[in-house]
Amino acid sequence: MFSEAEQRLLDLPAFAKLATVMRDGSLQNTVMWFRSDGNTLRMIAPEASVKARNLDRNPAVAVAIDNPENGYHYIEIRGRAEIVHDDAAARAELRLIARRYIGDHADAYTNALSDAPRVLIVIHPERVRLNQGQPPRPS
């Protein structure tokens, strides 16, 4: 479970940078909306997207999330992604996620999505490192 200080950062409408491994061993690092339920991070992607296919093949992820108001306030999370191939569950989760970023427009946004199936990405943290907001000191 995330600590109180970690959860405060995760509850901001900040953007997650999600790193995944490509088929050829190179990396992808993409900017994502997300939501935390206290134990995991939850994101949505088209089932046909590169990141969803990467995660079906290799569940390793690392996520960096920084406070838009203070770039030295950030969290680095390493862990594994569980991919839930359930379009209805993914769309229901997206309504909750989108509300964090676009408020009352979230339902209209979700309703206007194409029929292309979505997956729910559930990230289970294994290592978490929080930086509390101070710039680096010489060391």
Added chain:
Amino acid sequence: MFSEAEQRLLDLPAFAKLATVMRDGSLQNTVMWFRSDGNTLRMIAPEASVKARNLDRNPAVAVAIDNPENGYHYIEIRGRAEIVHDDAAARAELRLIARRYIGDHADAYTNALSDAPRVLIVIHPERVRLNQGQPPRPS
């Protein structure tokens, strides 16, 4: 070479999220100061750091950089890192990098660093994707 629009974003004092591969195949995604010289991204790390050792073993990187003023204005860069084991070159580069973030304090910051050797990380982009600042549209 980065396009003009890409370089404008890279010239902001934004933070790079640098993904690397750990020895066991898991991932790390860390928040970094950086500078772009027009063709590459340049960062500094202690030679003994996990990320430097990761990159000595496996040069695959993916970097995400977003505009602190607009999280939908971001760049995703996939490529390979060249690790330059030259402490003097790394410290000289750090003066330039630090100036972007802490201005006139950059020299004092760099002078106060410990003697632990630093490496210069030079990232050669292979795939670049710029998002110009608009929120996602339903698709």
